[in-house]
Amino acid sequence: MEFVGQIVSGAFGEILARQKSGEELEIGELLACDEPNGIQLLQVYDLEYGSQIQPETIELMSGLRLEGKGEKTSFFEEELRHYVLAKVKGLVTVRGGKAVSTKTLPKFFNGLRRIRDADLSFLDKPEKPLFLGRLRSGSKAIDKRIELDGEKVLSHHVLVPATTGRGKSNLVKVMLYELLDKDYCGVLVMDPHNEYHKSLKKHAKAGEWLKSYSPNPEGGQVSLRVNYAALKPWHFNGVMPFSEAQQQTLHLAYKTWEKDWITRLLAGDSLGDKVQDVTLNVLQRKLGLILDGRVFVKNGSETIVDDVTGHLLDSKKVVIDTSRLGSEAELLVASVFTNALFNRRKAAQTDKPVVSIVLEEAPRVLSEAAGANVFSSIAREGRKFGVGLIAITQLASLIPREVLANLNTKIILGNEMKQEREALIASASQDLSTDDKAIAALDKGEAIVSSVFSRFAVPISIPLFEEHASAAAASAPARKAFV
Amino acid sequence: MAFDFAKLSPKKTALGAPHFSDPRYSPLAFDEARFQSFEAEAGRLTCVDGGNASVINTPNLSVQLVRVYRNEFDGGERKTSEESEFLVITRVEPASGGQMLLKAETMPLNGPKLLQEDLAFDWADATLAQGGFKASPSALGAVARRFAEWKMACRCFNPVRDGTLQTSVTNESIFSRKAYAESKGVFSALAKTSSLYTTTGLPLVSAVARLAGKRAAPWVYGPLCVNSQPDHEADLFVAKLHENATHCFRFEVKRGCDALSVLPALAFQASDLAFLGYPYGLVDADKRARVPFEEARQMQGVMRQEIGEGAWREIELDSCAVDAHDFLDRV
Ligand SMILES: Nc1ncnc2c1ncn2[C@@H]1O[C@H](COP(=O)(O)OP(=O)(O)OP(=O)(O)O)[C@@H](O)[C@H]1O
Numbered sequence: 001m002e003f004v005g006q007i008v009s010g011a012f013g014e015i016l017a018r019q020k021s022g023e024e025l026e027i028g029e030l031l032a033c034d035e036p037n038g039i040q041l042l043q044v045y046d047l048e049y050g051s052q053i054q055p056e057t058i059e060l061m062s063g064l065r066l067e068g069k070g071e072k073t074s075f076f077e078e079e080l081r082h083y084v085l086a087k088v089k090g091l092v093t094v095r096g097g098k099a100v101s102t103k104t105l106p107k108f109f110n111g112l113r114r115i116r117d118a119d120l121s122f123l124d125k126p127e128k129p130l131f132l133g134r135l136r137s138g139s140k141a142i143d144k145r146i147e148l149d150g151e152k153v154l155s156h157h158v159l160v161p162a163t164t165g166r167g168k169s170n171l172v173k174v175m176l177y178e179l180l181d182k183d184y185c186g187v188l189v190m191d192p193h194n195e196y197h198k199s200l201k202k203h204a205k206a207g208e209w210l211k212s213y214s215p216n217p218e219g220g221q222v223s224l225r226v227n228y229a230a231l232k233p234w235h236f237n238g239v240m241p242f243s244e245a246q247q248q249t250l251h252l253a254y255k256t257w258e259k260d261w262i263t264r265l266l267a268g269d270s271l272g273d274k275v276q277d278v279t280l281n282v283l284q285r286k287l288g289l290i291l292d293g294r295v296f297v298k299n300g301s302e303t304i305v306d307d308v309t310g311h312l313l314d315s316k317k318v319v320i321d322t323s324r325l326g327s328e329a330e331l332l333v334a335s336v337f338t339n340a341l342f343n344r345r346k347a348a349q350t351d352k353p354v355v356s357i358v359l360e361e362a363p364r365v366l367s368e369a370a371g372a373n374v375f376s377s378i379a380r381e382g383r384k385f386g387v388g389l390i391a392i393t394q395l396a397s398l399i400p401r402e403v404l405a406n407l408n409t410k411i412i413l414g415n416e417m418k419q420e421r422e423a424l425i426a427s428a429s430q431d432l433s434t435d436d437k438a439i440a441a442l443d444k445g446e447a448i449v450s451s452v453f454s455r456f457a458v459p460i461s462i463p464l465f466e467e468h469a470s471a472a473a474a475s476a477p478a479r480k481a482f483v
Numbered sequence: 484m485a486f487d488f489a490k491l492s493p494k495k496t497a498l499g500a501p502h503f504s505d506p507r508y509s510p511l512a513f514d515e516a517r518f519q520s521f522e523a524e525a526g527r528l529t530c531v532d533g534g535n536a537s538v539i540n541t542p543n544l545s546v547q548l549v550r551v552y553r554n555e556f557d558g559g560e561r562k563t564s565e566e567s568e569f570l571v572i573t574r575v576e577p578a579s580g581g582q583m584l585l586k587a588e589t590m591p592l593n594g595p596k597l598l599q600e601d602l603a604f605d606w607a608d609a610t611l612a613q614g615g616f617k618a619s620p621s622a623l624g625a626v627a628r629r630f631a632e633w634k635m636a637c638r639c640f641n642p643v644r645d646g647t648l649q650t651s652v653t654n655e656s657i658f659s660r661k662a663y664a665e666s667k668g669v670f671s672a673l674a675k676t677s678s679l680y681t682t683t684g685l686p687l688v689s690a691v692a693r694l695a696g697k698r699a700a701p702w703v704y705g706p707l708c709v710n711s712q713p714d715h716e717a718d719l720f721v722a723k724l725h726e727n728a729t730h731c732f733r734f735e736v737k738r739g740c741d742a743l744s745v746l747p748a749l750a751f752q753a754s755d756l757a758f759l760g761y762p763y764g765l766v767d768a769d770k771r772a773r774v775p776f777e778e779a780r781q782m783q784g785v786m787r788q789e790i791g792e793g794a795w796r797e798i799e800l801d802s803c804a805v806d807a808h809d810f811l812d813r814v
């Protein structure tokens with residue numbers, strides 16, 4: 001047995017193990033401990049120095065060396081007297097091929113070894129898989145696919161928090177690529193950097209499963225145009241702020257003019273003396289800015305909302321290119337489709353297939369300041385109707401705690417901001433209180449998955465999308481077209 | 484100030500000459516010619532040390548946990564190490580003629596059984612007595628430890644004891660002679676503390692250090708006396724084992740042996756930074772042989788279970804007769 005450490009003291013959740021000399025344990029590294037009642041999987045969460053020598057003596061010794069008086073001095077059995085102590089915590093116990101919660105301390109003085117493939121047999125493939133990456137031990141990826149139950153995870157929302165550039169988009173691309181031809185879910189992707197469409201169209205089955213919309217359609221994209229008539233006053237909730245008087249006016253206009261309400265408002269028609277001219281003028285100007293004719297149009301495109309929701313309920317993956325739109329216009333488009341989808345779902349008798357909505361910079365609609373809107377409703381009760389969010393953000397701390405707690409799977413990528421880590425740790429499904437350093441130290445593409453649908457917080461390594469896609473394409477069966 | 488503290492400075496005191504109260508040690512006057520310098524050099528040594536602590540201590544019953552340990556190093560490399568652990572159970576028993584006996588049995592716990600026979604001492608044995616009082620049963624823990632240390636040194640190469648080569652307890656010289664006969668190389672001892680003085684009342688070791696002045700270490704000074712004590716078959720020296728050492732130590736070799744056949748190896752081990760000037764093998768042996776209070780307490784728990792609550796309470800009642808803090812043997 002190749003031990004890399006030995007348990008020397010500690011308590012439940014904070015076991016201290018001495019590192020074997022010559023071995024190098026890493027923060028986040030996965031270890032195993034063979035116990036009579038199963039294999040305990042443990043994880044290193046902190047490292048410190050240990051020494052048999054008093055601190056004052058060590059300081060004196062380094063003084064001697066530094067000041068050039070260390071000649072003819074030495075260290076006998078250095079590897080025995082100075083060492084590294086690793087703080088480890090139990091993740092899960094594998095008993096008879098099944099994972100159960102760890103409730104006991106491993107035997108005192110027991111040896112710890114690195115994990116092996118055989119320890120991981122419990123990580124089986126769910127029927128409706130959602131691929132997130134490979135299991136990671138410290139910074140080493142292990143060839144073990146991490147797949148959660150996609151139907152549950154997507155309907156109970158996913159949060160993807162990280163500092164910029166840590167690989168949020170890459171992760172979502174990988175997830176969507178793997179989900180593309182899965183018929184258990186539809187996904188609506190708001191694509192403000194036009195990156196998801198470009199990536200997903202590389203999928204061999206993109207023709208069948210991917211539906212792309214763009215204001216400037218090219219190569220297989222459909223024109224993104226929405227008729228004014230599709231807009232309802234409440235679609236603006238969370239999109240842009242209106243005063244109390246302006247809100248009332250919107251509703252009055254809708255009630256008065258019905259499907260023509262936007263056209264008439266923009267034309268400056270009067271709503272009688274109940275509405276002041278200033279209010280109308282401001283509304284006219286505000287709406288004019290967001291409805292500038294690039295996406296929202298007076299004539300034509302009456303079916304797009306039904307088309308998009310239909311695709312989603314048909315498990316298609318719908319990508320909306322909003323790269324040339326302002327933030328408010330993007331949210332308005334998202335709001336129109338999402339409202340329509342949510343309404344259809346509420347009216348239907350089924351919550352299948354699950355539909356997920358990918359939204360970048362999610363605090364725009366989920367923060368306290370955004371007020372009530374369709375996205376926050378979905379965060380609260382979407383799972384009842386099989387509608388979930390994939391919320392991407394750099395600033396999870398802006399999302400209120402009870403909403404964060406509702407996002408039941410968090411794929412935590414690297415984050416150097418203490419406040420952000422604290423918000424994530426406080427709302428995670430597992431106790432991540434000892435993982436602060438590990439989260440701060442996560443490299444690009446490394447993540448910790450904390451989910452109510454996983455037994456433990458799973459460290460993962462996410463493949464680079466380009467490599468993942470070409471590997472998948474290479475291993476896919478050859479297409480007839482090439483013959 | 485009424486008292487002149489400055490006069491406490493040892494510098495103010497003349498060196499005098501080595502002083503021994505026992506006439507069998509005839510002192511040799513200080514002479515710089517008795518200094519010898521040498522070079523540290525890797526070599527083979529076996530350091531031996533022991534430790535003991537009280538588990539049960541009543542006026543008529545004592546249980547002590549004893550551990551004896553040795554390590555052999557060749558230069559910086561550990562060759563072997565061995566540990567022996569046992570309990571010493573001592574009782575007071577009446578013997579013929581109104582005498583009282585202290586009888587000790589040993590019970591091996593770990594490692595080789597070093598003491599084959601039970602120990603028996605006259606209660607009034609002067610070599611055990613402390614301050615004129617009759618010996619307490621607990622004294623046999625330390626005695627058994629000393630005997631076992633000698634036994635541990637048998638068949639060793641260049642054994643080095645922590646302390647001195649002096650035997651003090653009845654029959655101890657049987658064990659020391661056997662150790663001298665069965666060990667190989669040169670038998671020596673290094674003492675961290677020494678109770679030797681000069682005729683002017685200076686500690687002898689400091690007086691030698693003063694005499695050494697700025698002489699480059701390692702060096703050895705001696706012999707300090709001509710020793711004809713039969714229970715102390717040793718030549719006595721003072722040695723400084725590293726140039727940056729703050730301490731000199733009393734050093735002894737088996738009478739008639741060449742001190743310089745082991746000193747270079749001791750000096751080599753004394754280069755360890757944790758205690759410059761003191762050999763690493765002795766640091767290691769001290770640490771490994773020591774019986775911490777906590778360990779004795781745990782053993783007490785084990786014994787308490789073995790003995791049973793009722794009987795244990797009776798023992799506890801008896802033990803009130805001795806100092807309640809006296810868990811650790813002070814011998
Ligand atoms: N799993 C990964 N493996 C290797 N490199 C990666 C991985 N994920 C991301 N990267 C690298 O990091 C870069 C930034 O990644 P990505 O655009 O996904 O980050 P982001 O978190 O979405 O950033 P932003 O906040 O700007 O949207 C990528 O171009 C890629 O080179």
Ligand SMILES: [Mg+2]
Pocket residue numbers: 168169170
């Ligand atoms: Mg991004």
